[in-house]
Amino acid sequence: MRTPAQPPAPWNGDHLRTRFFDALSLMLPSGEAFVIQAVADWLEDERHGRGAPEDLRVQARQFVREEQSHQRAHRLYNERLSQQGLPARELEARIEAAVAELGTLGLPTRLALAAAFEHLTALLSVEVLRGRVWLSVDAGGREARLWRWHCEEEVGHRHVVRDLAAASRVGFARRAGCLLLASLYLGFDVVRLLTRLLRHDMQAGALRRFALAGQACRLAAAAAPGLLRMGLGWLGYLRPASHPAA
Ligand SMILES: [Fe+2]
Numbered sequence: 409m410r411t412p413a414q415p416p417a418p419w420n421g422d423h424l425r426t427r428f429f430d431a432l433s434l435m436l437p438s439g440e441a442f443v444i445q446a447v448a449d450w451l452e453d454e455r456h457g458r459g460a461p462e463d464l465r466v467q468a469r470q471f472v473r474e475e476q477s478h479q480r481a482h483r484l485y486n487e488r489l490s491q492q493g494l495p496a497r498e499l500e501a502r503i504e505a506a507v508a509e510l511g512t513l514g515l516p517t518r519l520a521l522a523a524a525f526e527h528l529t530a531l532l533s534v535e536v537l538r539g540r541v542w543l544s545v546d547a548g549g550r551e552a553r554l555w556r557w558h559c560e561e562e563v564g565h566r567h568v569v570r571d572l573a574a575a576s577r578v579g580f581a582r583r584a585g586c587l588l589l590a591s592l593y594l595g596f597d598v599v600r601l602l603t604r605l606l607r608h609d610m611q612a613g614a615l616r617r618f619a620l621a622g623q624a625c626r627l628a629a630a631a632a633p634g635l636l637r638m639g640l641g642w643l644g645y646l647r648p649a650s651h652p653a654a
């Protein structure tokens with residue numbers, strides 16, 4: 409087996425946290441395409457968005473513009489991963505195929521799924537912006553700036569798709585089922601992509617198993633309070649009060 413090219417030094421303190429964000433970036437262009445399409449279809453739909461209050465429609469259009477700019481930024485980010493010798497295009501293509509299957513669902517289910525993806529993204533974004541656990545203190549470079557900007561916008565528009573789903577009377581069962589499905593999708597894909605990227609680093613001789621175990625232990629200890637907050641936020645999504653118009 410050919411040894412992969414030596415990757416550059418991790419931009420986020422260590423390999424684990426660097427590759428965690430790199431794995432997320434590989435998922436984003438397709439994931440964002442899914443939520444953009446759901447919101448764009450809502451805006452055009454006679455029964456849902458066409459007759460909705462204008463302020464909701466304005467927020468939906470602003471949401472689409474923000475997600476499109478995230479998409480552009482992450483395509484460039486992923487292109488840089490590809491130039492470093494990582495199988496970024498192949499991994500992106502697999503995510504794209506998986507997301508395409510979700511695109512065939514009806515609009516209420518796609519809205520509920522998009523709202524769930526946005527909720528999960530916002531939960532993580534809050535933790536990323538909170539301190540140095542996920543983005544290290546030294547991470548002042550291009551990637552860290554991109555992530556801070558993206559996370560701030562995710563927190564800022566976290567309510568938009570949820571409000572659209574509520575205005576379209578998406579009910580509890582669909583909301584809860586889609587949160588579970590979105591969590592499984594995201595969790596499974598992040599672990600799969602992260603494993604693939606870290607294996608690449610190990611094959612290139614840039615990372616040893618022992619060092620990775622140490623990084624994992626440190627991250628688990630530091631992230632535990634944040635993971636607990638995220639768990640509570642996950643449950644909070646199911647409260648009727650978080651979807652007032654449903
Ligand atoms: Fe985004």
Ligand SMILES: [Fe+2]
Binds near residue numbers: 475526529561
């Ligand atoms: Fe978003």
